[in-house]
Amino acid sequence: MFRPVSIGIILAVLMSLASCKSKGQAAVSKPLVASFAPAVVLEEKVVEVKPDTNQLTPQERKVIFLQKTGVHPEWRQAEAIHYDVRKPNFVIIHHTAQDSVAQTIKTFQIPRTKVSSHYVIGRNGEIIQMLNDYVRSWHAGVAKWGSIVDMNSCSIGIELDNNGREPFPDAQINSLMTVLDTLKSRYLIPDNNFIGHADIAPSRKNDPSVFFPWKKLAERGFGIWYDEGQLITPPDNFNASDALKIIGYDTANLKAAIVAFKRKFIVRDTTPELTVYDKSVLYNIYKKYQ
Ligand SMILES: [Zn+2]
The missing domain is CATH 3.40.80.10 (Peptidoglycan recognition protein-like)
Known part of the structure; x- marks a missing residue:
């Protein structure tokens, strides 16, 4: 568990990595590990992180570990200068x-x-x-x-x-x-x-x-729902398992996927079989993914 201050430390380190690349210096053939000079901003005070001391918190050690293991020194290093951190999707x-x-x-x-x-x-x-x-x-x-x-x-x-x-x-x-x-x-x-x-x-x-x-x-735009007044019986060749898979469900356990789908969209009935009505709901949602 990261305490808020630890989160700040991690981000400060991450941002220090970003900022050290944003000065337009296109380092060529320089190991990324070596160029990492992590600085931690703590209450407006910049302090050096000393990776080989026992003073580091587990979170700080983890960041340093990631810095090292995310780079493959056996390959030529030529740093790009344009990047930021990955975002949740x-x-x-x-x-x-x-x-x-x-x-x-x-x-x-x-x-x-x-x-x-x-x-x-x-x-x-x-x-x-x-x-x-x-x-x-x-x-x-x-x-x-x-x-x-x-x-x-x-x-x-x-x-x-x-x-x-x-x-x-x-x-x-x-x-x-x-x-x-x-x-x-x-x-x-x-x-x-x-x-x-x-x-x-x-x-x-x-x-x-x-x-x-x-x-x-x-x-409100968070998730998906079916068009309640526009449900139709799917065509004969409609494959419910494929439709669930196209939406995103793992159908390795098809009954479990059906229950998950019905818990969310049918609600009143969560048995592991699809009725004619359930299939019309599934078909409606599936069409939104095409
Ligand atoms: Zn949970």
Whole structure:
């Protein structure tokens, strides 16, 4: 778990890497490792990071480790000067399956749990940021969406304080909308890339639950919903499994993918079979991905 100051340190180091390349010096054949002179800005004071001392925090060590392992000195190094840090392109929504924000914060701060999220939103609408948007939170676990198998690397994780058996209060959803608005406009995240944990891990996860208001979110441009008045029976050659796969679902366990789809779009029925009505909903959504 990164404390806020540690997040600042990591970004300061990352930005120092960026700034040291922005002075128009096109270094040729110079190892990138050697050119990294990490400086940490702490309370407006620039201090040198000494990689070989025991004074470094685990986070600082990790940044230095990444600086070294992200470069392959066996190959010629010719640094480009135009870059910045990678941005999130998905938002994954969860429910905590816990009883309070305090419990979730504690869970994310205990070393043995190895889980985290960028944001936790309380039932009362309180928004708690636990990780900087630019770092990789451990919220997705083993997951797949389309051809992406490392969802943690491309997504922001948002946990809603909810035990999984209760509705989500308006105050909480309103705060979620605020966070989503901010993330969408800052990182230009596409509408369809606001999805749930169960979407990307249908065999393992069921969050957010059937109580989650996906339709309301889609109306605001976060996620997708079907055209309720325009459902038609799909053609005879419509392949439901292929449609789920095209939307993004991992259909290795087709029944699990169907349940995940129905939990989100059908809600009242989450059995692992597609009825004629379910197929008309799936067909409508599938057409939006063509
Ligand atoms: Zn989850």
